[in-house]
Amino acid sequence: MAVVDREGLVVAANEALGTLLGIGPEVLAGKVAADLVDLASDTRAWHAYREVLRGRQARLRCTRRLKHPDGYSLWAQVTVAPLPTEAAGASKTPGTAGGSRNGQGPSGAQGYGSRGVLLSVADISARRELQARLRHLQMHDPVTRLPNRALFFERLSAALEAESYEQSGTGRIGLCYLDLDGFKAINDTLGHRVGDRLLAAVAERLTRCAEEAGLARRNPGAVAPLVARLGGDEFALLVEDSTGTEQLADLAESVLKALQLPFDLAGQRMSVSASIGVVERHAAGTTPTGLMQAADTTLYWAKADGKSRWTLFDPERNAHRMTRQALSSTLRPAIERGEFALDYQPLVGMEDGRVHGVEALVRWHHPQFGTLTPNRFIGLAEEDGSIVQLGRWVLATACRQARRWQLERPDEPPIFVSVNVAVRQVWDSDLVADVAGILDETGLPARLLQLELTESAVMGSAGRPLQALQALSDMGVGIAIDDFGTGYSNLAYLSRLPVSVLKLDGSFVRGFQYEGEGVAPNPADEIVVEAMIQLAHRLGLTVTAECVETAAQAGRLRRIGCDTGQGWLYSRPVGADRISLLMGGLVAARQGARTRPE
DSSP: OEEEETTSBEEEEOHHHHHHHTSOHHHHTTSBHHHHTTOTTSHHHHHHHHHHHTTSOSOEEEEEEEEOTTSOEEEEEEEEEEOOHHHHTSOOSOOOTTOOTTSSSOSSOTTOTTTEEEEEEEEOHHHHHHHHHHHHHHHBOTTTOSBOHHHHHHHHHHHTSHHHHHSSSOSEEEEEEEEEETHHHHHHHHOHHHHHHHHHHHHHHHHHHHHHHHHHOSOTTOOOOEEEEEETTEEEEEEETOOOHHHHHHHHHHHHHHHHSOEEETTEEEOOEEEEEEEEEESTTOOHHHHHHHHHHHHHHHHHTTSSSEEEOOHHHHHHHHHHHHHHHHHHHHHHHTOEEEEEEEEEETTTOOEEEEEEEEEEEETTTEEEOGGGTHHHHHHHSTHHHHHHHHHHHHHHHHHHHHHHOTTSOOOEEEEEOOHHHHHHSOHHHHHHHHHHHHTOOGGGEEEEEEHHHHTTOOSHHHHHHHHHHHHTOEEEEEEETSSOOOHHHHTTSOOOEEEEOHHHHHTTTTTTTTSOOOHHHHHHHHHHHHHHHHTTOEEEEOOOOSHHHHHHHHHTTOOEEOSTTTOOSBOHHHHHHHTTTTTGGGTTSOOOOO
């Protein structure tokens, strides 16, 4: 302790202060107190100290790192407060710098109670060292000794603060977020002890890559990337003041190469690979949560693209993912709000040019994204199960419309309606009961309903799906295989299924498109399609060709015996009112005209 006058000079000090500072007690008197404890180097501490000296502030407490004359540093807690009144008159002996006999109270303090302050300095080095050790344990992973998730986010948050990147550096930040491929299998088969050794070995290689990346930077003030274990087999390399995507790509590539080398652990030789999500962007406007979400998404892409690779964050791909999530979350409510509608595309007889039927195609009139075709949302509906509810609505709406056409044209042959059915509808709902109920409700004859299933869904059907298809066929409902020729193409298996129609995939028909354009057609295309049609006919099936776009294609299909055509030559998918106009020979008039889609 020391008594300091209003001018900031030491009047008296005890022996303990001299020992702490490594200065003889006799030398302390007359010294500038602020210099002894380095208060002037901290603007806030210096201002508060001056306020205490002037009597405008009651107390100052701060922590300072002091340099001892012997060369080591120590942490000191400095307290400055007005000198107590009783201390001012406690000593009757003329003040010296020696202090009291027990070395704890300052001597020579008489008369300064109203004109000075008491400076107390406590050595807290041991406490600080203990706190530092505890913080290190708290902020580091015990297995790899790398910074853990808490320290990583602390550093990331600090790097994204405006004062951190505005004063110097590139103003950018990069992150490589990696996950070991197949690590769970190693843990499960070889045990967690071997798994922990592998994690520690991976950490060493990642640290080496980060150090080499730091040395490669020409900027002398640049620091090496921070390597952290975020949990499990997930690691991160944080690059502050990054220089662009090329730098992050080089780092990710070096990590992949480093991990490709086998690991020798306790006599066991093993290999491991990693998938890495790479994000690099301006620090301004970036949040820790946003950066990690982007990195996590990109890591998922790397896994989905085949693993053992790095993938760079793509804003367009991410926007598609966000759109997909938005659609998925609003699918079920959209059905209830009536946002879906049906268009119909004619199925036209090749011989007579008459509309024999229509395929119902669902559209989603989304309030935000506009009109969406099935490829944008059917997959989502199958994933979350809403395809059952949506499929039931499509089936009921299409049957009602087909019945309406039948009643409007009682003197003409009725047209059938073809409705697509997902395999999940067969498994997750009582499709047979649904169809029977809808046919009964709408009054549509079963023969005017056709259900389309994809080839991969029908082939290999057994148990419940096969029973459902057989029951529907027994009711008189037609069963068609959609996109035939792109999957198993097992015609022999078809003889055991209750299928009545094959719809040839459009890729076969597109092979006919050059006839009449001065380009010789490929005869193999026609041979394959003709063989499929003949085999289907021998099995008692009719054949519909999809994606018929030109009169030349229709002519060739007609010559080789195709029964029905569907495509833009006849009509695009249109509303129910337009289908009425196409009936009665209007399509036949278009058979002679060659048209292409707009």
